[in-house]
Amino acid sequence: MGIFDNFRKTKKVEEEPLVSQDVSRETSQSTDDVSRETLEVDQPETVETEEVIVSNAPTSSIPDSYVVTPIKSYDEKLPVTHAVGLTKVFSIINQKGGVGKSTTAINLSAALGEQGKQVLLIDLDPQGNTTSGLGVEKNQLSRCIYNVLLDDDELEDIIIPDVCPGLDLAPSTINLAGAEVELVSEMARELRLKDAVGKMRGKYDYILVDCPPSLGLLTVNALVAADKLIIPIQTEFYALEGVTKLLESMKRVKNRLNPSLEIFGILLTMYDGRTTLSRQVAAEVRNYFGKQVFETIIPRTVKLSEAPSYGIPITQYDPLGKGAISYTNLAKEVIQRG
Numbered sequence: 001m002g003i004f005d006n007f008r009k010t011k012k013v014e015e016e017p018l019v020s021q022d023v024s025r026e027t028s029q030s031t032d033d034v035s036r037e038t039l040e041v042d043q044p045e046t047v048e049t050e051e052v053i054v055s056n057a058p059t060s061s062i063p064d065s066y067v068v069t070p071i072k073s074y075d076e077k078l079p080v081t082h083a084v085g086l087t088k089v090f091s092i093i094n095q096k097g098g099v100g101k102s103t104t105a106i107n108l109s110a111a112l113g114e115q116g117k118q119v120l121l122i123d124l125d126p127q128g129n130t131t132s133g134l135g136v137e138k139n140q141l142s143r144c145i146y147n148v149l150l151d152d153d154e155l156e157d158i159i160i161p162d163v164c165p166g167l168d169l170a171p172s173t174i175n176l177a178g179a180e181v182e183l184v185s186e187m188a189r190e191l192r193l194k195d196a197v198g199k200m201r202g203k204y205d206y207i208l209v210d211c212p213p214s215l216g217l218l219t220v221n222a223l224v225a226a227d228k229l230i231i232p233i234q235t236e237f238y239a240l241e242g243v244t245k246l247l248e249s250m251k252r253v254k255n256r257l258n259p260s261l262e263i264f265g266i267l268l269t270m271y272d273g274r275t276t277l278s279r280q281v282a283a284e285v286r287n288y289f290g291k292q293v294f295e296t297i298i299p300r301t302v303k304l305s306e307a308p309s310y311g312i313p314i315t316q317y318d319p320l321g322k323g324a325i326s327y328t329n330l331a332k333e334v335i336q337r338g
């Protein structure tokens with residue numbers, strides 16, 4: 001029996017959106033410096049969100065099985081094996097907060113699972129929005145990705161299997177907030193996630209990493225661990241602000257620690273086709289990044305912001321809505337891109 005056997009999903013009220021924690025200082029030239037600047041500016045500030053259990057939330061759209069099914073232990077999972085080289089590791093990254101990283105992490109992972117893929121989603125943000133958005137009570141967890149990065153726990157010991165069909169979750173808790181500081185004095189501090197993820201290659205089709213809104217050591221770990229990057233960009237003013245800096249960080253990590261790192265795709269999020277601004281920004285991003293931009297655009301829809309409070313992905317919360325359709329299309333496009 002695993003540590004999650006008594007774990008049950010619970011409905012929650014919607015959490016506050018992330019506070020934008022955009023880093024505005026100049027980066028310097030080494031990867032070490034990328035890490036160090038974090039210590040001063042990138043500590044999460046809004047991690048203490050309380051999860052409240054509500055009794056009067058509408059229940060009609062919540063499938064019963066999702067509310068009452070206990071989580072199995074990882075050991076009970078039937079082994080699925082793929083060729084090691086076929087596992088793709090994508091980090092969902094943008095140091096700007098509130099651009100749709102966690103929303104994409106949850107809903108793309110779930111949609112890939114529904115397409116028959118085996119997916120591991122790693123929540124690397126101390127705010128744990130992805131963990132709670134998949135119905136997992138962070139407060140009930142005794143271990144999380146922190147223990148993998150700093151205590152040498154095995155990744156498979158913290159995985160919560162089958163949070164959705166085909167989708168396993170490596171959760172985050174508030175403990176992860178200390179990791180940025182504690183990693184600094186560790187040996188091979190940038191390689192911790194890469195080593196852990198490496199052991200899971202061959203067990204999944206996709207391993208997705210949801211990054212925190214910073215360019216700190218956690219994000220550097222995600223850059224080093226990834227084969228490729230998915231960069232969500234919100235279709236609003238200043239959409240490209242900070243992207244240059246992200247690309248610089250990517251380049252430094254590529255030069256020193258992960259030579260094969262590439263952009264897998266740029267994802268336009270929160271698109272509102274009725275506004276000229278959204279259309280102009282989408283055109284500007286396509287102009288800048290060309291074919292790297294996914295064909296699929298994620299529309300702004302209130303259902304996408306409601307789903308996390310029920311702990312289910314959009315494909316279950318509003319299966320026929322435009323949010324579900326767009327993330328399903330994105331999953332198909334991801335599979336097609338290979």
Ligand SMILES: Nc1ncnc2c1ncn2[C@@H]1O[C@H](COP(=O)(O)OP(=O)(O)O)[C@@H](O)[C@H]1O
Nearest residue numbers: 017018097098099100101102103299300301305
């Ligand atoms: N397509 C969308 N339509 C409407 N709201 C969205 C959409 N994508 C994200 N949101 C909401 O915007 C906020 C920020 O999104 P989130 O995915 O948490 O961003 P990040 O992880 O980059 O900080 C959340 O409240 C989320 O529910």
Ligand SMILES: [Mg+2]
Nearest residue numbers: 101102125129
């Ligand atoms: Mg997030």
